[in-house]
Amino acid sequence: MEKVFHFDSPPEPYVADAAVLCCFDQRIRLAIHKFLQQQGIARPDMIVVAGGAKTLASPRNDFERDFILEQVRMSIRLHATQRMLLMSHSDCATYGGLAAFDGDRERESRHHKEELQRGVELLRQIFPGLAVEPYFVNFEGVWELLG
Ligand SMILES: [Zn+2]
Secondary structure: OOOOOOOOOOOOOOOOOEEEEEOOOHHHHHHHHHHHHHOOOOOEEEEEOOOOOHHHHOOOOHHHHHHHHHHHHHHHHHHOOOEEEEEEEOOOHHHOOHHHHOOOHHHHHHHHHHHHHHHHHHHHHHOOOOEEEEEEEEOOEEEEOOO
16 A cells, blocks of 8 residues: 555544434535534544435435444444434435425424434434434524424
């Protein structure tokens, strides 16, 4: 191998502050990054896939859901993860974007609330010891789903 880039990374093993399941949409990446900093989550296990929470709430198939659940299981096993942030976002292309809700942000957010709720229920059922927190990200910030 030939070295093409130099960067010093911390080599020590770590305990993850949280596992974070979110969409790979570049538009929300910085907001999530800043939010994690604000939450004091310095060492997240990032599970970044198209749709984020959708892969658990309404997966395209069993494989997709099982793959993500296995990633969560690995985070818990390898990095003693106790907290999980479950995220979906506005105008997500995997839902057909905001257009799928006729541009109605209220309808979109209601739908995502149901999706997040379904994802939370699944995670709590499979990983009872995991503290799961659902969040919706839009172009103004991050919203916590309450209740
Ligand atoms: Zn998305």
